[in-house]
Amino acid sequence: MKEIVAGVDIGGTNTVFGLVDRAGKVIAESRFKTTDYPKINSFVTALVAGINKLLSGKKGYTFKGIGIGAPNANYHKGTIELAPNLAWKGIVPLADLIRKKINIPVVLTNDANAAAMGEMVFGGAKKMKDFIVLTLGTGLGSGIVINGQMVYGHTGFAGELGHTIIVPGGRDCGCGRQGCLETYASASGLVRTVLYLLSEMKEESILRNIPPAELTARKVAEAASKKDPVALEAFDFTAEKLAFGIFNAIGFSSPEAVFLFGGLANAGEILFEPVRKYVEMNVQPIFRGTVKILPSGIPESNAAVLGSAALIWNDL
Amino acid sequence: MKEIVAGVDIGGTNTVFGLVDRAGKVIAESRFKTTDYPKINSFVTALVAGINKLLSGKKGYTFKGIGIGAPNANYHKGTIELAPNLAWKGIVPLADLIRKKINIPVVLTNDANAAAMGEMVFGGAKKMKDFIVLTLGTGLGSGIVINGQMVYGHTGFAGELGHTIIVPGGRDCGCGRQGCLETYASASGLVRTVLYLLSEMKEESILRNIPPAELTARKVAEAASKKDPVALEAFDFTAEKLAFGIFNAIGFSSPEAVFLFGGLANAGEILFEPVRKYVEMNVQPIFRGTVKILPSGIPESNAAVLGSAALIWNDL
Numbered sequence: 001m002k003e004i005v006a007g008v009d010i011g012g013t014n015t016v017f018g019l020v021d022r023a024g025k026v027i028a029e030s031r032f033k034t035t036d037y038p039k040i041n042s043f044v045t046a047l048v049a050g051i052n053k054l055l056s057g058k059k060g061y062t063f064k065g066i067g068i069g070a071p072n073a074n075y076h077k078g079t080i081e082l083a084p085n086l087a088w089k090g091i092v093p094l095a096d097l098i099r100k101k102i103n104i105p106v107v108l109t110n111d112a113n114a115a116a117m118g119e120m121v122f123g124g125a126k127k128m129k130d131f132i133v134l135t136l137g138t139g140l141g142s143g144i145v146i147n148g149q150m151v152y153g154h155t156g157f158a159g160e161l162g163h164t165i166i167v168p169g170g171r172d173c174g175c176g177r178q179g180c181l182e183t184y185a186s187a188s189g190l191v192r193t194v195l196y197l198l199s200e201m202k203e204e205s206i207l208r209n210i211p212p213a214e215l216t217a218r219k220v221a222e223a224a225s226k227k228d229p230v231a232l233e234a235f236d237f238t239a240e241k242l243a244f245g246i247f248n249a250i251g252f253s254s255p256e257a258v259f260l261f262g263g264l265a266n267a268g269e270i271l272f273e274p275v276r277k278y279v280e281m282n283v284q285p286i287f288r289g290t291v292k293i294l295p296s297g298i299p300e301s302n303a304a305v306l307g308s309a310a311l312i313w314n315d316l
Numbered sequence: 317m318k319e320i321v322a323g324v325d326i327g328g329t330n331t332v333f334g335l336v337d338r339a340g341k342v343i344a345e346s347r348f349k350t351t352d353y354p355k356i357n358s359f360v361t362a363l364v365a366g367i368n369k370l371l372s373g374k375k376g377y378t379f380k381g382i383g384i385g386a387p388n389a390n391y392h393k394g395t396i397e398l399a400p401n402l403a404w405k406g407i408v409p410l411a412d413l414i415r416k417k418i419n420i421p422v423v424l425t426n427d428a429n430a431a432a433m434g435e436m437v438f439g440g441a442k443k444m445k446d447f448i449v450l451t452l453g454t455g456l457g458s459g460i461v462i463n464g465q466m467v468y469g470h471t472g473f474a475g476e477l478g479h480t481i482i483v484p485g486g487r488d489c490g491c492g493r494q495g496c497l498e499t500y501a502s503a504s505g506l507v508r509t510v511l512y513l514l515s516e517m518k519e520e521s522i523l524r525n526i527p528p529a530e531l532t533a534r535k536v537a538e539a540a541s542k543k544d545p546v547a548l549e550a551f552d553f554t555a556e557k558l559a560f561g562i563f564n565a566i567g568f569s570s571p572e573a574v575f576l577f578g579g580l581a582n583a584g585e586i587l588f589e590p591v592r593k594y595v596e597m598n599v600q601p602i603f604r605g606t607v608k609i610l611p612s613g614i615p616e617s618n619a620a621v622l623g624s625a626a627l628i629w630n631d632l
Contacts, residue, residue, distance in 0.1 A: 130470045144568070149463050153570025154446045155606050160567040163600045165560070167484070175600055244481070251476040252460070252568050254469025284479045284491055290471050 004061040005316070006051045007309030009111065010034060010070035012085035015047065018302075019054050019061075020309035024122035026302050027061075028054040038087040040097065048101040065105035066098060067312030069114030069304060076156035078108055107315050111135065111304065113150055113159060115296070116143025117314055118307030119259055124297025131257045132249060133296070134161065136264035139174070140182035140189075140245075146253050162186070166244045184241035187217035187263045193234045194220055205230035221267040235270050242271075243278030250279070250287050257292040261303070265295060320377040321632070322367045323625030325427065326350060326386035328401035331363065334618075335370050335377075336625035340438035342618050343377075344370040354403040356413065364417045381421035382414060383628030385430030385620060392472035394424055423631050427451065427620065429466055429475060431612070432459025433630055434623030435575055440613025447573045448565060449612070450477065452580035455490070456498035456505075456561075462569050478502070482560045500557035503533035503579045509550045510536055521546035537583040551586050558587075559594030566595070566603050577612040577619070584611075 004027065008017040011034060018029035030050055037043035055063055072083035078095025080086065095106040109117075116133040119125040125133075129148040135141040140162030144151040151158045162182035163175050170179025171192060183189050194207055194215060206223050207215065207230050223231035246258055264271065276293045283291070298306055320343065324333040327350060334345035346366055353359035371379055388399040394411025396404065411422040425433075432449040435441040441449075445464040451457040456478030460467040467474045478498035479491050486495025487508060499505050510523055510531060522539050523531065523546050539547035562574055580587065592609045599607070614622055 128470075130474075146462055146467055146469070147465050151462055151569055153462070154444075154572040155570045155603065157602050158446075158568065158570035160570075160600055160602070163567050164564045165598070168482075168560070177598065177600070244484070248480045248564070249568065251479050252474065252565065253467055254471045254474035254476075256470040282481075282493065284476055284493070286473050286476070287471065 001060060001062040003064050004058070005064050005309050005312045006054075006066045007305040007307065007312070008047065008066060008068040009114070009304030009308055010068060010086070011111075012071070016304055017047065017050060017054070018305040018309070019058060020306060022313060024306055024309075026305060027058055029305060030054055035087065040088045040092050040094070043088070044094070044097045044101060048098065051102075063104065064316055065107070065312040066102075067114070067308040067310070067315075068094065068106065068108035069111040069308040069311070070094070070108055071110060073108040073110045074156035075107065075109040075113070075150070075152045078106065080108070105312065105316065107312055109150070109152070109311055110141065111307070112141025113143040113152075114307035114311055115141070115261055115298075115303060116145055116307075117150060117310040118298050118303060119296060120145055121310035121313055122298060122306050124259060124294055125257065128256045130253060130255045131259065132161070132253070132255050133259045133261055134242075134246075135262040136186055136260060137262040138186060138188050140186045144253060161245055161249055164245055164248065166241060166248075181241065181245040185238055185245060185264075189241070190217045190220055190234055190238050190264060191215045193237050194230060197230050197233050197237070201230055201233065203229040207231060217264050217267070221270065224267070224270050235267065236274050238264075239271055239274035240278045243275050243282060246275070246293070247279050247283040247287075250291055251284055254287060255291060257294050259294050259296050261296040261298075262300075266300075268295075317376060317378040319380050320374070321380050321625050321628045322370075322382045323621040323623065323628070324363065324382060324384040325430070325620030325624055326384060326402075327427075328387070332620055333363065333366060333370075334621040334625070335374060336622060338629060340622055340625075342621060343374055345621060346370055351403065356404045356408050356410070359404070360410070360413045360417060364414065367418075379420065380632055381423070381628040382418075383430070383624040383626070383631075384410065384422065384424035385427040385624040385627070386410070386424055387426060389424040389426045390472040391423065391425040391429070391466070391468045394422065396424070421628065421631065423628055425466070425468070425627055426457065427623070428457025429459040429468075430623035430627055431457070431577055431614070431619060432461055432623075433466060433626040434614050434619060435612060436461055437626035437629055438614060438622050440575060440610055441573065444572045446569060446571045447575065448477070448569070448571050449575045449577055450558075450562075451578040452502055452576060453578040454502060454504050456502045460569060477561055477565055480561055480564065482557060482564075497557065497561040501554055501561060505557070506533045506536055506550055506554050506580060507531045509553050510546060513546050513549050513553070517546055517549065519545040523547060533580050533583070537586065540583070540586050551583065552590050554580075555587055555590035556594045559591050559598060562591070562609070563595050563599040563603075566607055567600055570603060571607060573608040573610050575610050575612050577614075578616075581611060582616075
């Protein structure tokens with residue numbers, strides 16, 4: 001019997017889950033709307049039923065466990081705690097609730113940590129013991145691996161590089177503070193930077209014709225690919241801020257590589273090239289030339305499920 | 317036969333070494349001037365002779381290994397690399413050189429990592445798996461423990477929190493960059509802050525009567541204990557900057573405690589109280605109330621030898 005696990009990614013809108021073998025092959029995948037289940041018990045019932053349905057179509061496998069990526073997930077406790085984008089309030093003992101329905105190992109962590117596990121088990125960090133994954137979406141998530149182990153810390157919530165303050169007194173952040181890295185180095189940070197630059201620069205720009213509420217990182221990337229001067233400057237500014245977060249993190253854990261993942265990273269060399277430049281320019285001299293800045297080695301379409309599956313494979 | 321190790325602390329001026337048992341008792345201790353041995357081979361000869369002399373006076377022990385704390389020490393390679401305050405240039409294979417004289421396990425790391433090992437094995441972090449030690453001397457050194465393991469990173473030089481940039485474009489640092497944490501949060505940073513405040517403030521201060529070249533952190537602490545307004549403000553300013561470095565580090569590894577150690581930490585509550593206040597005020601909400609800011613649990617007189625001894629005990 002071949003062994004198989006389930007990888008689950010719980011997002012504010014969708015929950016995606018799939019069956020994954022040890023080689024990282026997604027055997028089957030399905031999804032439903034997280035928002036259809038405002039009560040946690042009905043969510044758990046739906047999730048277990050969904051996994052069982054996938055399993056019933058695949059004979060010849062031994063089912064070994066469930067790995068889950070979810071916002072505000074606590075690895076130590078198997079809980080989701082005070083997640084602002086989910087309907088379930090308070091501290092949700094998700095791992096316990098699932099184990100009551102299906103007696104099998106269940107582990108969970110946040111989505112950035114799951115992405116890092118995916119990178120280590122199936123992606124570009126297979127042979128690395130020390131690396132960092134930054135997920136550049138609406139916010140900036142991070143998963144940190146040191147000595148081959150995910151860093152969860154005393155609370156289970158370690159790895160919040162998005163909330164490193166890099167500009168004292170800087171931009172308002174959703175965490176209630178100012179100047180956090182993610183207010184600059186994320187898809188939404190890039191959009192904020194465009195608005196700032198439109199106020200600072202006098203150059204013509206196609207971005208002046210888009211209502212701010214409709215601006216997206218993708219539109220900025222498209223403008224940059226057409227050499228729009230504001231869009232180009234916005235990527236340079238964003239790269240400099242992201243590099244700031246990266247070189248301070250390098251001084252902490254001296255990783256072999258930093259992987260950039262998610263929406264903003266899809267912009268490619270227009271982001272990577274200046275990030276590499278600013279990291280090398282500004283990193284402490286002892287670390288110059290020691291850190292690779294890389295795109296993720298995981299296909300983005302499967303990343304969430306593969307990362308969560310990697311989490312449980314790594315624990316088994 | 318009771319087991320025993322040697323702990324060695326190599327400083328720019330003095331080399332201190334002692335024999336330490338598993339309980340952390342210093343059985344014998346000696347020292348010589350590092351500067352008396354500008355050639356590494358003669359230094360190694362003197363060190364091994366010194367340890368053998370201590371051992372010859374203590375019968376009934378089995379000698380198990382040597383732990384060394386030294387500037388720019390690389391744990392992975394057993395080398396001292398490009399240390400600006402030592403006479404030995406280039407990359408010095410110290411562990412290998414010692415093992416050629418005395419066939420025994422030899423490990424080395426930098427002094428801040430050794431301090432953290434001392435805290436874990438013999439001090440206030442005995443039951444902790446995640447903590448950080450900051451040594452506040454001329455510079456700011458740091459030793460980081462995650463999952464019960466020292467963080468060395470891919471290069472072996474991880475844990476350089478003193479060179480986290482906290483003020484972009486700020487004070488000139490010895491590393492060639494600007495605004496590093498140690499230019500504010502260290503004994504010399506405190507003195508720089510006094511000079512800055514003497515320019516900013518109009519209040520009377522006994523510190524106005526001391527030539528800047530003769531100002532020390534101790535003199536500032538003495539002035540603060542007499543309620544000197546500039547000295548008090550200098551400690552508050554220093555604490556705020558140190559807190560900045562600490563709360564960003566908390567977001568990285570979510571430690572159970574941060575230990576403050578060395579010259580500046582001896583100022584006691586005049587430093588600790590505002591550091592705790594500024595950390596709680598500014599740390600990401602999810603980590604509020606989760607981190608203790610503590611003085612070291614190791615007596616400072618023995619700290620260097622105990623830390624180095626802890627390093628080898630932990631490896632054995």
